[in-house]
Amino acid sequence: MSHHECTCPKDFAAEARDIVGACGGGREQAIPVLQEIQKRYGFLPKELMREICKIADFSEAQLYGVATFYSQFRFKPRGKFALKVCVGTACHVAGAGAVVDALCDELKAKVGDTTGDGRFSIETVACLGCCSLAPVMMIGEDTVGYLDPLQIKKTLTKASEKQNA
Template identity: 45%
Template sequence: MDEELKRIFAGYTGHKSEIIPILQDIQDAYGYLPEDALEEVASFTGVSRAHLYGVATFYAQFRFKPRGRKHIMVCTGTACHVSGAEQVLDALERHLGIEEGDVTDDMEYSLESVGCIGCCSLAPCAMVNDEVVSRIKPSRVGKIFPKKS
């Protein structure tokens, strides 16, 4: 077990009721839930890995893949949908060479679609980390999201 997991586990007793906060702390530390960390949590709490996966997959906050340095969340809510969000998502997938839910090999970008980011008047839009990118046109995706050479 690495030092970060030891530090996280030090704040808990290992009771089954602590699974969610432990998983949250692990995700905060690593950016996602690594496989080996889940094995350690199963051992620490005395629950099966299947139970942990059941908990982690039930809550949308947990990820099993790391995020890129620039995490793109394309809004697919109603206003963005009717304004071309699907075409923007398709253009991003082609430009970045990844599918929704994946991360580029250089860990620069990760991509997901979300139901709504609350910026309907800026449709179609996306969040890149904490910044809103508005009125995205598929033809401009390469300029908005440059790839390293």
């Protein structure tokens, strides 16, 4: 799956025709259309949403209404380092909430958001399957466990240095 996470100009009109051709443009197709956009881009580019609504049976307001209702959809590209914080039961009990707060504080971003420099994005996810390391998050492809909210800055620095290397 290829993600175009840059803002390079694209032929969104052609892309819109392609997506509506593949998914259909009826009202009940709004969710499959959104899923297809996100599959292709990793998020929902505004210009593409606009082009799609020109040729489909739903308005921009309707499409955004559906998109904001479901937390799976995102409106900004993921950061270079996508942070996925587990908020499953074991991690929750081990303090995942404080980890999320520490991350948001440190990066001055909200869950679902990407930092202004495009480096980090924060998401919460369900059990990552390594509960014995709780609390856990993914930093890109790496799993990092035993997170300490007081050490969050260090954890981020270490992980980004490692993945830059």
